[in-house]
Amino acid sequence: MLIIVLAAVVTAIMSGCGKSDTHSQADGKVNVVTSFYPLYFFAKEIGGEHAHVVNLIAAGVEPHEWTPKSRDLDAASKAQLFLYNGAGLEGWVDNFLNGLGSGSQVLTVEASKGIELIQGNPEHDHDHEGAAEEADDHDHDSEEGGEADHSHSDLDVDPHTWTSPRSALVMAANIRDAFVQADPANKAAYESNYAGLESRLRELDDKFTQGLAGFERRDIVVSHQAFGYLCRDYNLNQIAIMGLSPEAEPRAQDLLEIAKFVKENGIPYIFFEELVSEQLANTLASEAKVDTLVLNPLEGLTPEQEKAGEDYFTLMERNLENLQKALG
Template sequence: MLKFKFKIRPVAALSLTAMLMIAGCGSNTAGNAASTGSSAKPSATEAASAPAADRLNIKASFYPMYEFTKNITGGLADVELLIPAGIEPHDWEPTAKDMAGISDADVLVYNGAGMEGWAQQVIDGASGSSLIAVEASKGLEIMEGSEAEHDHGHAHEESGAGEAGHEHSHEEGAADEAGHDHEHDHGHDHGGLDPHVWLDPVMAIREVRTIEAALSAASPGNAAAFKANSEAYVAKLQQLDQEFRVGLQNTKRKDFITQHAAFGYLAQQYGLTQVPIAGLSPEQEPTAAQMAEIVDLAKANDVTTIFFETLVSSSVADAIAQEIGAKTAVLNPLEGLSDEDSRNQQDYLSIMRQNLEALSAALNE
């Protein structure tokens, strides 16, 4: 079994207080909400008819952040997805219009850990506004990109959940745990970090709670409703986590080959080993030597499925599958919805269950 060792380095993130002070003393909207003194959740009709000034205007960077935020806010805020369906988020940069819209918003929800290379520049540019920046990955243990993404010939320790010091807590409490503050690198790439924390349901729970805490602080009048909505969604994520545990517990093999190194957190959480063809960026092309090593590994381990993803070309996965007589299948990193996903009303939970089904099938062949 090919094994990997992921390095963990501390990455600082803004405390909630710092987030609330990024551009001032908070949102005018938050003040309006607080003055009502009401924590009851209005009906859908009441929410829809509420004056715009009483509703948070929230920008969410890419799909998982949008999905989590919508589930927290229900009908009590206006949430806009910055990166539209069908666009690969690694390729997206905000236009001047986008940046102006973010500056005018009450809240920006983004993943962090280097996923949105543009985020810090936008936040800095909004320093004269009342924008509250919510970094959903704040407080999480962020993996560094491993040399394994570039050199499959080295021996590595398995990226399973039992690795000392790298276990995820199953007490999915507040994300701001002692010793887990991180200083994220906001370059135009991931800065060597793996930002794909949302693909681990346990990590997703902690992101949801981080977002909920910040939105409740921004709009105290809606805090009780946000909390109730958050807990209802967390219960669904906990059920998803349990399904992954049961579904992947006794598979015949633990290694899976994927085109994009997006599944390290998921692999670590459920005792699997991700073997990425390329690196953290889905556009990264492997060298001929790396391709040859992957082919040799797949043959040696009787791999019958090579995973590729939506939104980018499957040509590399197709070439390896053809070379070894394997088939290809989709493992969706949920960086955005495809047009087909949108038409079929897919969401985070349904696509994650499709990922579980695909993994279970491939690991039991």
């Protein structure tokens, strides 16, 4: 019996390591549960002192690979707001919402609602030659018990809406509206906090618009096809090594075609991201005799970034700097 109890304690400690306590509740505040980092950041900014926000996914965990546990369902069922991206990012969300139970009073909000989604999946035909790849895999399917099927070839919509400040503006407005609906008594505070966030996002949009306007080169080669919205809004073309889900495996033919494209078009850098292996990006860069740079899809913070106080804005501004370096 003692062994069983100790095992349960160790499991509980390990499952909570490195993340916010998703069981915690705060009296007198709107309790909010978010599915991944950008929503957590926007909710914290808008909710301010009136909100207690916890994020389901720990720092350093890639959200495409994550599935909820029973403790996550318990936390969401006790909250007043549950915010998820939608557009197929959370393949587990349908079963998760069904599991909240009839007694739950949680308001569920799809933050990407109202954004013009990028349709189509270029992985279906593997056409990389000289073409901009603007669509990402989007997984609508989920399995029993909240386990998601992340088969990238099944996706047909790009879920990575938050990588563009213009889409982030829509998401932030949806989150503001959710707070007002859940807690109308503090409407003025939420609208004031949103106005500050909106101003910063519009300033970021201006920085991207002006900062990327003057370059003749418009092609970027990325490890993970996560930047369709950013490319659409700022007139760039992404050529991706892997698909919408970063665990997608490219064919050898695809890698050869991308390497050829890099060489023929003088692409100086291949972008990789921190939360997934950079092996393929490094291999391709070595083959094409170019260097690598980070382009962060902001799906989550690394533990080091979290400790250093990095956030959506600091990482997006670094993305802009690296894009300017790659396009120059």
